[in-house]
Amino acid sequence: MKKAIVLITSLLLTCTLFLTGCSVSEESIENQRKSTLNETYKTLADTFGDSGSKFSMVEEYIKSWSKTNDIEVTKMSDHYIVLTNKATKSGANSESVALQCSVNTSDMSSSNRPLAVGLASLLGPEEHGMIRLIVTETTESGFLGSSLINSKYLNVDHVIRLTNKDDEDITVAGAFASDVSLSRKLSYESPSYSNAYEITMTISDYNDSFDFSRKFPNPIDVVGSYLASCQSSGKLFQLASFKSKVTESYTPYSATAVVVIDNNNIDSMKSKYEKSLEKVKKKCDKLDVNFVYTMTEVSLPSKVISNNDKSDIISLMYTIDPGICYQDEESGEIISANDYVRINTSNKKFKLDVSARSKTKEAMKELLQSLSTTAGLCDIKSKASDIYMTWSSNKEMTDFFATALSIDINNDNNALRTLKTSDLNILTNKNKKIKAIQYSIPEDGESVAMLNCIHFISYLNGDYNPPTAQSNSSTDSSSDK
Numbered sequence: 001m002k003k004a005i006v007l008i009t010s011l012l013l014t015c016t017l018f019l020t021g022c023s024v025s026e027e028s029i030e031n032q033r034k035s036t037l038n039e040t041y042k043t044l045a046d047t048f049g050d051s052g053s054k055f056s057m058v059e060e061y062i063k064s065w066s067k068t069n070d071i072e073v074t075k076m077s078d079h080y081i082v083l084t085n086k087a088t089k090s091g092a093n094s095e096s097v098a099l100q101c102s103v104n105t106s107d108m109s110s111s112n113r114p115l116a117v118g119l120a121s122l123l124g125p126e127e128h129g130m131i132r133l134i135v136t137e138t139t140e141s142g143f144l145g146s147s148l149i150n151s152k153y154l155n156v157d158h159v160i161r162l163t164n165k166d167d168e169d170i171t172v173a174g175a176f177a178s179d180v181s182l183s184r185k186l187s188y189e190s191p192s193y194s195n196a197y198e199i200t201m202t203i204s205d206y207n208d209s210f211d212f213s214r215k216f217p218n219p220i221d222v223v224g225s226y227l228a229s230c231q232s233s234g235k236l237f238q239l240a241s242f243k244s245k246v247t248e249s250y251t252p253y254s255a256t257a258v259v260v261i262d263n264n265n266i267d268s269m270k271s272k273y274e275k276s277l278e279k280v281k282k283k284c285d286k287l288d289v290n291f292v293y294t295m296t297e298v299s300l301p302s303k304v305i306s307n308n309d310k311s312d313i314i315s316l317m318y319t320i321d322p323g324i325c326y327q328d329e330e331s332g333e334i335i336s337a338n339d340y341v342r343i344n345t346s347n348k349k350f351k352l353d354v355s356a357r358s359k360t361k362e363a364m365k366e367l368l369q370s371l372s373t374t375a376g377l378c379d380i381k382s383k384a385s386d387i388y389m390t391w392s393s394n395k396e397m398t399d400f401f402a403t404a405l406s407i408d409i410n411n412d413n414n415a416l417r418t419l420k421t422s423d424l425n426i427l428t429n430k431n432k433k434i435k436a437i438q439y440s441i442p443e444d445g446e447s448v449a450m451l452n453c454i455h456f457i458s459y460l461n462g463d464y465n466p467p468t469a470q471s472n473s474s475t476d477s478s479s480d481k
Helices: 002-048 055-068 109-122 144-148 219-232 263-287 307-320 361-377 395-404 423-430 446-460 469-476
Strands: 072-076 080-085 097-104 131-138 158-164 176-185 195-203 237-246 252-261 291-298 323-327 334-344 349-358 381-384 435-441
Touching (some): 002 055, 080 144, 097 109, 097 144, 097 446, 109 131, 219 237, 219 263, 252 263, 307 349, 361 381, 423 435
Parallel strands (some): 097 158
Antiparallel strands (some): 176 381
C-alpha cells in the first residue's frame, strides 16, 4: 500500500512539473534576460559614460556582444547596425518585431539605457518569431542612420522604438500630416537700384520643427521676417532670388535671399539686419547652437522679380507666421503646427513648401483652410496633399502596451499622439505597413521595459496572456533592475 501511495505521489509530482514547466522555464529565461540587461547596461555606462564617442566604437561593442550571445550581425554600416535573432521552430509563423534605438554620439549617456534594453530584449523569450534590433546613429544634422538604412531590413510587422523617458510612457501614433505647396509664376524686370546684397542664414544643428521644447530658428523664417520688416516699414528694395537648402529632415539648414537696395535705404536696412542678427544670436546662444547670419554686398544681378510679385511673396511669409497654430488653452497641449520646409524662386516660379501637422483631423482641416485662405489673399496658389498619418500602431499593439503600463487610452488618446519627428517618421516611410510604438524608458525602468517587450513577442507567438490593467498596475510600478 505504501508503495502504491509513493507511486501515485511520484506521478502527481511528475504531472505537476509538466504542467508548470513552461512557467518555470519562462521565469528562468526572464531572470537570465535581467542578468544580461544589468551586465550590458553597466558595461555601456562604464565604456561610454558622459563623453562623446564614435559610432564605430559602439558598433564594435555591439559586434562583440552579439558574438558572446550567439546573435547574427545582419548588417554593419558606417551609421547603422542590424542584428537578427531568427525565429524559433514554433515561432516560424509569428509576426516579426524590430526593436529600434538611436545613438547620439555626442551624448552617449542618453543612449545607454535604450540600447541596453534593446540588446537584452533581442534575446527574446524561449519561443519567438523573428526579432530584429536596429541601432541607428543620430547627429545634429538629423536622423542619419535611419535615413540611410536599406528598406529590406524593415521587412517586419512591428517596430518598438526605445528611447529615454521624455513625455508619455508610450506613444502609439504620430501626427496627422499634410504637405502644402504655395506657388505662383514670376515675372522679372531690370533692377532699378545699383546696390545688391546677399542675406544668408545657416544653422548647424538639426531642428525638429515640431519639437517646441527647443524651437530653433528656421533660416527661411529668419530671412523672410527680415524682408517683411523692411517692406512693412517702407524700405525700397527689390528681390532677385530666395532659396534654401534642406536635408532629409523637415527643416532647412540654410536660406539665402539676394536683394537690390535703393541708395537711401542701405543704412536703414543694415540697421534692421543688425537687430535681426541680435535676436537670432540671443536665441541660438540660449540653445547653444552655432549659426552664421550675414549681409554681404554682391554683384548686381541682371534681373529682379517684379515689384508686385515680390510684395505678394513677402506678404505671404509675413502672414503665415510658422509655428504653433492651435494650442489648448487649459492644458497647454499643442494641437497643430506648421513650418517652412523649402523655398525657391528659380525657373520663373515661386514655390514655398510648408509641412503641417496636427493631433486631430479636424484641426488639420482648419489649418489647411487657413493656409489656403492666406495664400489666396496674396494671389498665390495653394495645393495640399491628402492628410496622412506620419506613423501609427494598431489596436492590438496599442492595447497590449497600454494595459502593460496601466494607461487609460480612452482619456489619453490625444496625449498618446506626438507632433515630434523621430526615427519612426523615417523608418515607417520606407515600409508603410509597419505598426509602431515609441516606448520611453524612465530611470530605473529598464527591467520593466525589457519584460514588456519580450512579453509582447511571446504574445505574438500565442505564449503570453496579457494581464488586465487592474492586475498589472502594481507590477509595472516596480523598477527593479
